[in-house]
Amino acid sequence: MGLVIPYNGEVPSDSFLDPITNMPIEKITRLCFGASYAVALLLELIQLVWPRWGQRFIGLAFGIAGLLAHSLFLAWNQPSLATQFGSMLFLAWILAVFYLYGAIHHRKLAWAIFVLPLVLGLVLLSGPLPRPGVVERSWLTSWGLLHGSLLMFAAVGVCVGFVASVMYLVQVRQLKAKVPPGQALRLFSLERLEEMNRRAINLAFPLLTAGVIVGLALLIHGDSVSGDWAAPKTIGTGVLWLAFLLVLFLRYGVHLRGRQLALLTIVVFALMVFTLASSHPMVQGGSE
Amino acid sequence: MMLLAVGCSFRASSVELRERLAFHPANLPLALDEMSARYGCEAAILNTCNRVEIYLARVTPLAAMTADLVIEFLAEFHRVPEAELRSHLFIHRQQEAVRHLFRVAASLDSMIVGEGQIAGQVKQAYELAQQRATAGPFLHALFQHARQVAKRVRTETGISKGHVSVSSVAVDYVRQVFAHFHDKTILVIGAGKMGELTLRHLRQLKPYRILVTNRSLDKAEAVARGCAGTAMPWDRLDDVLAHADIILSTTGATEPIVTLERWEKVRAKRTGGPAVILDIAVPRDFDPRIHDGELTCLFNIDDLKRIRETTLQDRLKHVGPAEAIVEQEQRRFLEAWHRRRNGPIITRLRQEFETKTQAVVQQLLQRLNGRLTEADRKDIEGAFRLLQNQLLHGPISALTEEVHDAGRHHTLMEALLKLFRLPE
Helix, strand or coil, rough: CCCCCCCCCCCCCCCCCCCCCEEEEEHHCHHHHHHHHHHHHHHHHHHHHHHCCHHHHHHHHHHHHHHHHHHHHHHHHCCCCCCCHHHHHHHHHHHHHHHHHHHHHHHCCCCCHHHHHHHHHHHCCCCCCCCCCCHHHHCHHHHHHHHHHHHHHHHHHHHHHHHHHHHHHHHHHHHHHHCCCCCCCCCCCHHHHHHHHHHHHHHHHHHHHHHHHHHHHHHHHCCCCCCCCCCCHHHHHHHHHHHHHHHHHHHHCCCHHHHHHHHHHHHHHHHHHHHHHHHHHHHHHCCC | CCCEEEEEEEECHHHHHHHHHCCCCCCCCHHHHHHHHHHHEEEEEEEECCCCEEEECHHHHHHHCCCCHHHHEEEEEECCCHHHHCCCCCEEEEEHHHHHHHHHHCCCCCCCCCCCHHHHHHHHHHHHHHHCCCCCHHHHHHHHHHHHHHHHHHHHHCCCCCCCCHHHHHCCCCCCCCCCCCCCCEEEEEECCCCHHHHHHHHHCCCCCCCCCEHHHHHHHHHHHHHEEEEEEEHHHHHHHEEEEEEECCCCCCCCCCCHHHHHHHHHCCCCCEEEEEECCCCCCCCEHHCCCCCEEEEEEHHHHHHHHHHHHHCCHHHHHHHHHHHHHHHHHHHHHHHHHHHHHHHHHHHHHHHHHHHHHHHHHHHCCCCCCCHHHHHHHHHHHHHHHHHHHHHHHHHHHHHCCCCCCCCHHHHHHHCCCCCC
């Protein structure tokens, strides 16, 4: 997956077949795995209000099918992590693996309804993005790839922190209202969710810092395709890093915990989404 | 096949009578051996705090096995006058006995529908009968099937969902807040009896330590000894509240011992995570306003009882589907049993007829040897086979229908009419 091949839209002449569906792998589109994830999410939502034996397994089967199609798509097309298209789909893929892990190991918990919307959102957002043409030379360097990879893994941490924070707030709400445990949405305990959030932030910050440093170095070198110092994405990433720093200070310096920390993590996630959106063709009114 | 179930349960008999009829564990084997030997039948005894039930079975009904004999045995064994027992005992026979056991195993006959203990108790009753060799082929099949019914009801309906004991509900809430307990401190305030069961459940979480405080240090020490905890003086209550993660309060105080103001001061001193307070005292020990669902989660006895009632109400909705499963399994069991029992007999009957038919056909063909064509021989053989099948159809169908009519006694005349479908 680390090898970047300039993708110029041509389909190789020898088609490989998906071992399960016998479909030529090059015909797998984002719609294939997006639809699978959507059906998995729908079944999970139905299961909440109309629980039926077997429904969850069918949802899981769709999730697995989606992940398989997603994996084949990425393996075949190999979009570069240096591009927004590639990084969004890789991020979605990692979160899909995260969803599957939780769905299998914590199958009694309402896990999918928190994680799958993120996955779907990323797959949808990658839609209007331009397929990378011949990627500029600078991005073929290891540094460009490193920058993209670091930011992408930092984004994974932010997403996991976001999921944990939303679950935390829902759990607090249930406890405040004293919803009977049998009727409440089954989630991790407050303690576990707080730990999950904390670990995600602790992991994401160093990765983000390293990614920002590499990005700064590339900007200074004047060899970046992503824009200049005033580009929305650059400013957004800088603001995001500062917000992260603030969250860490509040957590470890002021010992802020619980709901306030969860809300701050959600703010950081929103900043990340804003940063991504600021350079999105839909927002900019055209392709990059 | 004859099956008899005789016993008493909380539904129709007082706890005093049940106590008198209950078998001491040491006497159960003796009772089983005695019944099995006396009546020449299979025997099993289900003996719990809410019921005493005797199951007797005989595969071949050589002699009558009446409920009167069982009542006589119970009266003799427990030295209780028969007249006292009769009106309080239930008697089920054949299909009804099967259905009753399935309902009991599935917890449909329990005081709290959906409770999980009874399935294990039915299993124990069967295992003891097996050990004493008083469970024969019928009770073996019956109790095994009862286990499957219990499992099916549990997995296919929501009848056993949620907890219904106050202490279990309390622990459920604690688990919504905390993930691990090896580093948690439990504080017990007071020495109320109501808290004992809840404390027992909390101890199963294996906390780091248990602290106990009471206005009387002696009482605190007594409770601490019972739960491997440490007694703390009452004047240190605020300090221990600041360090405790789970607080169980069961004092007999007439007013709250921890007001909102007092708790605000305690919370300012707390550096750890959330506190879960289980206030099961009546009147309440903690001001309900301190609950915020995050840093302070307070659950009092009303909250816990409300959840228990809600859970019980929810369980009742699943009784209908559970009863349907029991009905279905009762039919399946009886059909399977009769097939197993009647199968070899039907096979022997067919073989017997086949042998006799072949003998007669061969004799006839030999006598007519030389005067018949091949087609004639085939016609004769076919005609005798048709006669054989028509003669056997009646008895075989009657045996199959016996599933729904099991245990009914017939005279020989009635049996003949039934077997050969003769009009009366």
